[in-house]
Amino acid sequence: GAVVSQHPSRVICKSGTSVKIECRSLDFQATTMFWYRQFPKQSLMLMATSNEGSKATYEQGVEKDKFLINHASLTLSTLTVTSAHPEDSSFYICSARGVGGNSPLHFGNGTRLTVT
Amino acid sequence: AQSVSQHNHHVILSEAASLELGCNYSYGGTVNLFWYVQYPGQHLQLLLKYFSGDPLVKGIKGFEAEFIKSKFSFNLRKPSVQWSDTAEYFCAVNKGIQGAQKLVFGQGTRLTINP
Numbered sequence: 001g002a003v004v005s006q007h008p009s010r011v012i013c014k015s016g017t018s019v020k021i022e023c024r025s026l027d028f029q030a031t032t033m034f035w036y037r038q039f040p041k042q043s044l045m046l047m048a049t050s051n052e053g054s055k056a057t058y059e060q061g062v063e064k065d066k067f068l069i070n071h072a073s074l075t076l077s078t079l080t081v082t083s084a085h086p087e088d089s090s091f092y093i094c095s096a097r098g099v100g101g102n103s104p105l106h107f108g109n110g111t112r113l114t115v116t
Numbered sequence: 117a118q119s120v121s122q123h124n125h126h127v128i129l130s131e132a133a134s135l136e137l138g139c140n141y142s143y144g145g146t147v148n149l150f151w152y153v154q155y156p157g158q159h160l161q162l163l164l165k166y167f168s169g170d171p172l173v174k175g176i177k178g179f180e181a182e183f184i185k186s187k188f189s190f191n192l193r194k195p196s197v198q199w200s201d202t203a204e205y206f207c208a209v210n211k212g213i214q215g216a217q218k219l220v221f222g223q224g225t226r227l228t229i230n231p
Contacts, residue, residue: 034218034219042224043120043206043221043223043224044206044221046218046219049218104162105219107159107160107161109157109158109159
């Protein structure tokens with residue numbers, strides 16, 4: 001089945017540094033990728049939708065300058081948390097949808113970010 | 117605000133017990149409904165989905181869900197659970213046409229099955 005690889009699975013960084021998270025579709029072309037954030041015991045919250053070759057669409061309340069999303073190819077989207085702060089510590093999950101309106105979503109395993 | 121609610125945060129059952137996890141949404145109009153499962157250490161996987169037609173949907177691993185439009189509900193059921201069903205379960209909704217964007221997730225329900 002379709003696989004979405006998310007890397008790294010876990011990262012610890014210091015305040016003020018930037019962290020890049022990669023999301024790759026391994027055996028299909030993902031025209032659309034989604035980035036979610038999940039706080040403990042809470043739901044997945046959609047942060048942004050990225051379409052290959054165009055700017056990401058951010059959800060209300062999500063700072064686009066802080067969470068930079070790049071979807072440069074049909075198999076790769078990256079989320080960069082810039083100037084990270086402890087409150088950015090969270091679980092970040094990507095999902096990818098293939099070509100076609102009824103294509104299912106495939107999820108990555110998530111990235112646990114801890115900012116110290 | 118429009119939302120998806122899962123009323124049970126943590127459910128503990130014994131093997132062979134019957135399961136029902138609640139999910140309610142507050143969107144009007146046409147919706148697509150999903151249940152996802154996340155086993156420990158793994159990614160989210162689709163259990164079942166409803167787009168249209170028969171409101172009783174069969175999914176993988178013996179799960180089913182019933183869409184009751186009048187109650188804005190899409191409860192997940194399984195007649196006899198197994199230890200391997202221990203996982204986190206998420207209900208999700210999106211509006212509009214099939215395959216449309218923007219899933220909105222419920223808070224999740226952690227299911228623990230005791231052997």
